[in-house]
Amino acid sequence: MKxxxxxxxxLETLVYLxxxxxxCSIRSISxxxxxxxxxxxxxxxxxxxxxxxxxxxxxxxxxRIARKDITCAxxxxxxxxxFLPAPCKGCSQSDFCKTHQIWSLLQNTVVxxxxxxxxxxxxAHLVESEEGGGI
Amino acid sequence: xxxxxxxxxxLRLLVDIAEHGNEGPVALSHVAVRQxxxxxxxxxxxxxxxxxxYLLSVKGAGGGYLxxxxxxxxxxxxxxxxxxxxxxxxxxxxxxxxxIQRCIRLHYYQKLDLEVKRVFKDITLDEVTxxxxxxxxx
Numbered sequence: 001m002k003x004x005x006x007x008x009x010x011l012e013t014l015v016y017l018x019x020x021x022x023x024c025s026i027r028s029i030s031x032x033x034x035x036x037x038x039x040x041x042x043x044x045x046x047x048x049x050x051x052x053x054x055x056x057x058x059x060x061x062x063x064r065i066a067r068k069d070i071t072c073a074x075x076x077x078x079x080x081x082x083f084l085p086a087p088c089k090g091c092s093q094s095d096f097c098k099t100h101q102i103w104s105l106l107q108n109t110v111v112x113x114x115x116x117x118x119x120x121x122x123x124a125h126l127v128e129s130e131e132g133g134g135i
Numbered sequence: 136x137x138x139x140x141x142x143x144x145x146l147r148l149l150v151d152i153a154e155h156g157n158e159g160p161v162a163l164s165h166v167a168v169r170q171x172x173x174x175x176x177x178x179x180x181x182x183x184x185x186x187x188x189y190l191l192s193v194k195g196a197g198g199g200y201l202x203x204x205x206x207x208x209x210x211x212x213x214x215x216x217x218x219x220x221x222x223x224x225x226x227x228x229x230x231x232x233x234x235i236q237r238c239i240r241l242h243y244y245q246k247l248d249l250e251v252k253r254v255f256k257d258i259t260l261d262e263v264t265x266x267x268x269x270x271x272x273x
Contacts, residue, residue, distance in 0.1 A: 003136055003224060011243070012235045034233055072243055076136075085138040098263050099146045102211065103138065105254065110136060113250045117243050126238040 003080065009035050010043050010079035011072060011119075014065060017053065018123035023062030043079065050078035065119070072122075073114035083107050138219065144172055145180045145218040146211070146263075149189065153206045153264045160199030180218070187217045207261035212252060214260070223248045 012033045017024060026044075030037045044063060047053045052074060054066045077083065086103040147170050152161045155169075163181060167174035181200055184190040191203040202209070216222045225244040228236065 002226075007136075008239075011239055012233075015235055015239060032233075033235055080136065083136050085136050086143050097147075098150050099143065102146065102258075102263060103143075106138070106251070107136075109251055109254045110247065113247055114243075117246070122238055122242055125242050126235060129238060130234060 003076065006043065007076050007080040009033070009039065010047060010075050011122075013040065013043055014047070014052065014070065014075050014119045015122045015126060017063060017065040018070075018119050019127055020064065023056055023060060023064050025062045029063065046078045047075070050074065052078055068120050070119045071115050072117040072119065073111055075119065076114060077111075083111050085110075138215070140176070141180055141183070142215055142218040144170075144176060145184060146214065147172065148177055148180055149184065149202070149209070149214065149260055150264055152190070152200055152202055153260055156201050159197065160193040160201050162199040165199075183218065184214075187214075189214060189217075202260075205261075206264060207259050209260040210256060211258045211260065211263060212255040215255075222251070224251075 013029060013035065016029060016032050026037045026040050029035070029040055033040075035043070044053060044055070048055055052066055052070055053063050055061070055063050084103070085106050086100075088097070088100050088103060091097070091100075148166060151166045151170055155161050155165070163174050163177045166172070167177055181190060181192070185192050185200070185203075189203055189209060191201045193199055193201060212222070223244075224247050225240055228240070232240070
């Protein structure tokens, strides 16, 4: 079971943005995360659309996190599209398929848990670990 | 987030065998028809489940597959872990792991894996087959 690269990279981007006080250029995000600039530009489109990041043009421009209360679930829903672990949508058997219910439960478990994890608190752990000199 | 075809078909195969195994070994050709799945693919999945100790292969005329343990002892979590290779979201860092990746791994993926395990570890094939297990509260 894997999250898509898009989902993982979007989480990394948001956690980094949450540690920044000022707008971040694509270049600085790229340096911090190791994600290529081109790929970051693509990741930003759905994140912006979902209202998770704000973009500002100009000399002081760049990206910043839009809110303090963003959860991992919001980031993944925006970047992964959906959380369906199996392509049951539109399957003619889904009404009576017994395994379908397992995938629904898996989906609920992941979404509900991810709603509890704030990007902000991941960022706090990151800052803490860097201050501790551990990394 | 995706479960592979192997995970999905494997589970359907087990449910089908649990439901039809009372009358003797279940032929994959019958499962293929009932489940509308490719028999060739089912053979691969059945082999994996047999090696994992979940299925018993019966050779000869009237042969097929039987469950190799009581369905109320068969943990869905363990079955999926076998079929998927590894059901965890946490990945072993390949090469150098950035501080950000490490942070997300320790404080999100690892905890998410524990949560999935907590919810799924007690669900058995028997409950899935009876389909009355959805009373599970997350």
